[in-house]
Amino acid sequence: xxxxxxxxxxxxGLAIILLLLxxxxxxxxxxxxxRTKQDLTVVANFDVPLTQSLARLHEFGLRRRLxxxxxxxxxxxxxxxxxxxxxxxxxxxxxxxKLTDEFSTARRIIDAYPQNAPGSNTLAExxxxxxxxxxxxxxxxxxxxxxxxxxxxxxxxxx
Numbered sequence: 814x815x816x817x818x819x820x821x822x823x824x825x826g827l828a829i830i831l832l833l834l835x836x837x838x839x840x841x842x843x844x845x846x847x848r849t850k851q852d853l854t855v856v857a858n859f860d861v862p863l864t865q866s867l868a869r870l871h872e873f874g875l876r877r878r879l880x881x882x883x884x885x886x887x888x889x890x891x892x893x894x895x896x897x898x899x900x901x902x903x904x905x906x907x908x909x910x911k912l913t914d915e916f917s918t919a920r921r922i923i924d925a926y927p928q929n930a931p932g933s934n935t936l937a938e939x940x941x942x943x944x945x946x947x948x949x950x951x952x953x954x955x956x957x958x959x960x961x962x963x964x965x966x967x968x969x970x971x972x
Contacts, residue, residue, distance in 0.1 A: 855930045859922060863939070866919040873912040874950070880904035881957050888964035909954065916947055 884901035887893050923940050926933075963971050 852931060855927060855932075859926050859930070860932065863919065863922045863926075866915060866922060867939070870912065870915045870919060870946075873908050873915055877905060877908035877912060880908055881961075884961065885964060888961065889969055912950065916943070916950075919943060 880901050884898060884905055887897040887901055920943065923936060923943070926936055963969075
């Protein structure tokens with residue numbers, strides 16, 4: 814009988830230990846869920862909008878380039894098509910404005926990004942790239958305006 818009580822006590826002790834391990838595991842998992850929720854909030858509120866903003870920067874830059882090429886080509890023709898020139902001029906202005914606005918949007922998202930959030934290294938790289946790209950767009954814009962002014966003045970060879 815003493816042997817049975819010892820086995821019963823051991824089984825009861827193991828059950829208590831398993832219960833405590835289960836409680837500890839549940840506590841740890843609740844902590845991880847909370848941490849994961851915070852990470853997902855950062856992804857949903859900052860990473861996804863920043864990615865979309867950068868994609869729009871790319872799209873607007875390409876569309877602006879296309880508008881410039883179309884405008885340049887129309888001015889380079891023997892008799893420029895006024896409709897094409899007007900449409901390309903409008904598209905160029907629209908996408909230049911959208912590009913400027915999107916740079917501001919991307920900067921605003923980066924500035925609002927939480928300091929201790931994961932991915933800060935990548936964010937620093939993105940910010941550095943924006944710092945390099947934005948002045949280049951201004952330079953490109955100035956050069957494109959010079960070329961278009963030469964085209965309008967009839968200096969096709971120089972342009």
